[in-house]
Amino acid sequence: MQPADWRARAGSPFTPEKHPATGRRGMVVTNHPLASAAGAEMLAAGGNAIDAGVAALFALTVVEPMMVGLLGGGMMHLRLPDGTHTILDGLSTVPAAGRPDMFTPVSQDWPAALETVGRKNAVGATSVATPGNLLAWCEALRRHGRLSLEEVLAPAIRLARRGFPASPYLAECTAEAAPDMAKDAGISALFLPGGAPLKPGHRVTMGATAETLATIAREGPGALHGGAIGAAVVAAVAKRGGLLAEADLRDARLIERAPVRGTYRGHEIIGPPPPSSGGVHVLQMLNILSGFDLRALGFGTAETTHLIAEALKIAFADRAAATADPAFIDVPVAKLISPAYAAERRAALDLARAQDWSAGVAAGESPNTTHLTVADGEGHILCATHTINSLFGARFLVEEVGLIPNNYMALFDPRPGHALSITPGKRITTSQAPLIALRDGKPYAALGLPGGLRIFGSAMQAMIALIDHGMSLQEAVEAPRVWTQGQALEVEQGIAPAVREKLSAMGHAVQALPHIGGGMCGIRFHADGTLEGAACWRADGTAIGLGGGFAREGVRFWPERPKV
Numbered sequence: 001m002q003p004a005d006w007r008a009r010a011g012s013p014f015t016p017e018k019h020p021a022t023g024r025r026g027m028v029v030t031n032h033p034l035a036s037a038a039g040a041e042m043l044a045a046g047g048n049a050i051d052a053g054v055a056a057l058f059a060l061t062v063v064e065p066m067m068v069g070l071l072g073g074g075m076m077h078l079r080l081p082d083g084t085h086t087i088l089d090g091l092s093t094v095p096a097a098g099r100p101d102m103f104t105p106v107s108q109d110w111p112a113a114l115e116t117v118g119r120k121n122a123v124g125a126t127s128v129a130t131p132g133n134l135l136a137w138c139e140a141l142r143r144h145g146r147l148s149l150e151e152v153l154a155p156a157i158r159l160a161r162r163g164f165p166a167s168p169y170l171a172e173c174t175a176e177a178a179p180d181m182a183k184d185a186g187i188s189a190l191f192l193p194g195g196a197p198l199k200p201g202h203r204v205t206m207g208a209t210a211e212t213l214a215t216i217a218r219e220g221p222g223a224l225h226g227g228a229i230g231a232a233v234v235a236a237v238a239k240r241g242g243l244l245a246e247a248d249l250r251d252a253r254l255i256e257r258a259p260v261r262g263t264y265r266g267h268e269i270i271g272p273p274p275p276s277s278g279g280v281h282v283l284q285m286l287n288i289l290s291g292f293d294l295r296a297l298g299f300g301t302a303e304t305t306h307l308i309a310e311a312l313k314i315a316f317a318d319r320a321a322a323t324a325d326p327a328f329i330d331v332p333v334a335k336l337i338s339p340a341y342a343a344e345r346r347a348a349l350d351l352a353r354a355q356d357w358s359a360g361v362a363a364g365e366s367p368n369t370t371h372l373t374v375a376d377g378e379g380h381i382l383c384a385t386h387t388i389n390s391l392f393g394a395r396f397l398v399e400e401v402g403l404i405p406n407n408y409m410a411l412f413d414p415r416p417g418h419a420l421s422i423t424p425g426k427r428i429t430t431s432q433a434p435l436i437a438l439r440d441g442k443p444y445a446a447l448g449l450p451g452g453l454r455i456f457g458s459a460m461q462a463m464i465a466l467i468d469h470g471m472s473l474q475e476a477v478e479a480p481r482v483w484t485q486g487q488a489l490e491v492e493q494g495i496a497p498a499v500r501e502k503l504s505a506m507g508h509a510v511q512a513l514p515h516i517g518g519g520m521c522g523i524r525f526h527a528d529g530t531l532e533g534a535a536c537w538r539a540d541g542t543a544i545g546l547g548g549g550f551a552r553e554g555v556r557f558w559p560e561r562p563k564v
Helices: 003-009 033-044 049-063 133-144 149-162 168-181 185-191 207-219 228-239 246-251 278-289 302-322 339-347 452-467 473-478 497-505
Strands: 021-023 026-030 073-079 085-089 255-257 260-264 267-271 369-376 381-387 435-439 442-448 489-492 510-513 521-525 531-535 542-546
Touching: 021 026, 026 033, 026 049, 026 521, 026 531, 033 049, 033 149, 033 369, 033 542, 049 133, 049 149, 049 207, 049 369, 049 381, 073 133, 073 267, 073 435, 073 442, 085 133, 133 149, 133 381, 149 207, 168 185, 207 228, 228 246, 260 278, 267 278, 267 452, 278 302, 278 339, 278 435, 278 452, 302 452, 302 497, 369 442, 369 521, 381 435, 381 442, 435 452, 442 452, 442 473, 452 473, 473 521, 473 531, 489 497, 497 510
Parallel strands: 021 542, 489 510
Antiparallel strands: 021 531, 026 369, 026 542, 073 085, 073 381, 085 255, 260 267, 267 435, 369 381, 435 442, 442 521, 521 531, 531 542
16 A cells, blocks of 8 residues: 555545664664664674664663663563564562552542652652663673673763763753752752753763763673662662662562564564553454454544544553553453454444443553664564653662662552552553564564553554555654543544544544654564664654675775786
8 A cells, every 4th residue: 555545545644754764784763863873883883683772772871861771660572583572571660668558649549549649659769669671681682682781881881971962852851850850969960950951952971870881881780780889779769768678679580471462454463461561452452443444444534533542441441450460460361362352342332422431351650761673684673662660760860870760659559459559579560562563474563662551552553554554654653643541532733623523523522732652663674675764753763774784705905006
């Protein structure tokens, strides 16, 4: 299908703002150009996509400090050249001293219950959970990389020591978080110079962070998980009244998980399993939507948008009831992703009217995350979503080591007795959805994004844009999105006003927003071996492709001219 075909049926046509990149040897797509450059540097140095992805993640801890860091958590989806897929779960966990009643919710009703008295689960030391990012990054490199930890850390250390110019996006984020950050001298010195939020172009240098990264390059993840860096973090958290202990860091474990798999219109969709809700509920929604001809209904029409909204509400009703850490909750994955269950839910769907949905199975999240997608010409794919949760995490800095702790405790239910209630050692439940799609057994597309609860619905819509509407990759990652979990139907302003009016008439409480979710990073795999990368306008996303290569064998310098 050509792009013109989807436009002819579209209720909300649009034009992409950014341009894709192509290459044969490798592709790096991250939400910051300097992080993409760090990954491309590894590919140019002979590394593979795993080396490039890990280097980019370390670089993002410097240039996207509001989104990701060593003290956060996330999920990494890897596809290896032999066709195997694995998920490295580095999600954060409740410290051993955590208690189900450690916070006081402002309401007993969900999701308002996530808000607690004094915001103690969201800001400050009591919001800090045990991190897992560094374990995942280092293990991916150890198992599947080609370069050393010292080599992949070099770009991040260089950026931290020499500094980098603040982007307008980083400046906006500092302004948003400024009231909380102003209460901590360390983080204020970095991001509120002179008492005011960063201005675009301001040079940010992070000397203590550079030294921490250099220590990790020498000592490995043990420097944080059982070493001096971890001791400094724990001391700073304890001084502020938090629960994180050295034993929590020392005992933290990476978990390798098998992905969940399903099919949609001849494509195999592969994603992360619980405690991520992303893979399971993307497959659930695609199963429901497979019973409708979305291509004929058209992109961005009221009819298509209504169906997506109802599928979202069904998925969120089931997510709240039953999706959590499988070590603590028996998650009915097989039922949730079964075509039979999708048919049961689909049969109750009203094509003309919005409705409320309750769970059909028997149990919030921050939008401030980062995602990257990396591939090489050898068949490695790294699709990873990692975060410190909210903007600037717990919103204080451990000055000695230059690290910002996460505020992942904000994702647990502060009410005892629920699927997401606080229990020592429980992993957070996330909506992260690093997806890889196959066609005829070969990679077709890999993508993901930040955006908290809005992640998996947005990732699903990008897959629909590619598969049903025949969009280009650039169009798919930038296409206007919609989202709901049962209350207002959020629509990006790219959804046409006439479509919004129709949706309102169907019973949806439509709310137009500047954007939904964060910057998507995607790669599409073409039959001739070309890798196409695209990032969207919602972040500083940049795609860098590696073409060319070494000289043809046997080529030498031009010989000297014969003497006359």
